[in-house]
Amino acid sequence: EPEVTQTPSHQVTQMGQEVILRCVPISNHLYFYWYRQILGQKVEFLVSFYNNEISEKSEIFDDQFSVERPDGSNFTLKIRSTKLEDSAMYFCAGWTGEKAGNTIYFGEGSWLTVV
Amino acid sequence: AQKITQTQPGMFVQEKEAVTLDCTYDTSDPSYGLFWYKQPSSGEMIFLIYQGSYDQQNATEGRYSLNFQKARKSANLVISASQLGDSAMYFCAMRELFSNNNDMRFGAGTRLTVKP
Numbered sequence: 001e002p003e004v005t006q007t008p009s010h011q012v013t014q015m016g017q018e019v020i021l022r023c024v025p026i027s028n029h030l031y032f033y034w035y036r037q038i039l040g041q042k043v044e045f046l047v048s049f050y051n052n053e054i055s056e057k058s059e060i061f062d063d064q065f066s067v068e069r070p071d072g073s074n075f076t077l078k079i080r081s082t083k084l085e086d087s088a089m090y091f092c093a094g095w096t097g098e099k100a101g102n103t104i105y106f107g108e109g110s111w112l113t114v115v
Numbered sequence: 116a117q118k119i120t121q122t123q124p125g126m127f128v129q130e131k132e133a134v135t136l137d138c139t140y141d142t143s144d145p146s147y148g149l150f151w152y153k154q155p156s157s158g159e160m161i162f163l164i165y166q167g168s169y170d171q172q173n174a175t176e177g178r179y180s181l182n183f184q185k186a187r188k189s190a191n192l193v194i195s196a197s198q199l200g201d202s203a204m205y206f207c208a209m210r211e212l213f214s215n216n217n218d219m220r221f222g223a224g225t226r227l228t229v230k231p
Contacts, residue, residue, distance in 0.1 A: 042221050042224055043206060043208075045220060056218060091160060104219050105162070106162075107159075
């Protein structure tokens, strides 16, 4: 079964540093998402991306966050100046765009620790 | 706005018994999908089961079944014959299928512990 792959699996960074999390979605997926899960808490929607632009974003996705798909394959989430509260698991996900029943497939997550 | 409620922060079940994890939702969209995901301690999100709002029958996938009560807006997950490997967090999620919001929104989760 095709998988959404994410790198790195775990990153430790100092507060104020920039972080880029990378995702390789399944090839026939058209919609891409980033979700965040702070340890022990619920999975929170950050942003959705379609046709090379953001289609929706949550209130969490402020100016320090950005997404892009630079080469038509990788889908990246950039955090410009990390804060302690950015420590979380970040999930990339993808969807084919077919309305009837297809689920959103998640990667295994990138665990970010800001120190 | 979508809203998913899971009222059981933690549940315990004896191995080989069945357990029901509750989920209620709120949406004004007539077409939506309901999903359950399992998150083991390793952290990945594993898709378990899907129910469409227009599906006439409750979804089943092996030991997982979804008790869908549309009028009550509930989509409870039933796990039959629990196994030790079922111990994990379980998230209910919903996606409105014919709105501009095509993302998936999650409940707070239920931590299931299976006792030997």
